[in-house]
Structure formats: C-alpha cells, structure tokens
Amino acid sequence: MPDCPQCHQPVPEQAIACPHCRYTLKAFGHPGIPLYQSEGGSLCTTCLYHADDTCTFPQRPYASRCTLYTSSTPAPDAMPYQPSLKNRLQIWLRQRGGWLLLGAIAVISLVLALGNR
Ligand code: SF4
Ligand SMILES: [Zn+2]
Numbered sequence: 471m472p473d474c475p476q477c478h479q480p481v482p483e484q485a486i487a488c489p490h491c492r493y494t495l496k497a498f499g500h501p502g503i504p505l506y507q508s509e510g511g512s513l514c515t516t517c518l519y520h521a522d523d524t525c526t527f528p529q530r531p532y533a534s535r536c537t538l539y540t541s542s543t544p545a546p547d548a549m550p551y552q553p554s555l556k557n558r559l560q561i562w563l564r565q566r567g568g569w570l571l572l573g574a575i576a577v578i579s580l581v582l583a584l585g586n587r
Contacts, residue, residue: 474488474495481495486499503537505535505536507535508533511534512532512533512534513535517533517539518542519538519540
C-alpha cells in the first residue's frame, strides 16, 4: 500500500484522493491515471522525456506534478533479461531445429547413397 506524499499515511492503491488529508493522488479523477508529484524540486530533472528532449509540455522543465513522468534511470528489476547458456541453446535450437533436421536428413541420405555404390 503506497503512502500519501503529503501526510505520509498509507492509502489504497486506487484512491483518487488521500482519505486522510484529501490530497489529490490521481489525475483527472480517474484511478487509472497516476499523477506523479515531486517532493520539492522539479520532476523534469530526472524524467526520461526531458533527458531525450521529447517532452512538449508547457510546464517543462519546472513540473512538480505530471501524468507522464518516466524516470530516466531504469529500476533494477527492469534490467534487460539475460538468458542462461542453457536457455540460449534451447532458443537457438527452437529457432533452427527445422533446418538442423533437414540438414541431418540430407547428410544421412548422402551417406546412404554413397554407401550403396
Ligand atoms: S513528461 Fe512531465 S516530468 Fe517529464 S519532462 Fe515533461 S513535464 Fe517534465
Ligand atoms: Zn494524505
């Protein structure tokens, strides 16, 4: 359960406003639209859209509240997936298994044809 950024009391995940202090937690009164808020300073300084210069919001670069804020530093659990050697081998075989089988049949056929001479 997240905490209210203003009164720091626990609030339900889908709450539109804090039940304790009525602080706005979601944008446009919709529980599915998160409203990111800074705790002092601008959100833009750590936002991906500020870093890559694609944000066109007028509140940039001084936004203290924003619906599109995206951190420019990836979360540790968002690091790229690194499959193990075994998994990479399985993927490689799954992608090329048909060609390997076809090649094996061709080699066996060639060996049998040459052996019958
Ligand atoms: S998306 Fe929001 S937080 Fe990000 S740069 Fe634009 S205004 Fe700032
Ligand atoms: Zn609150």
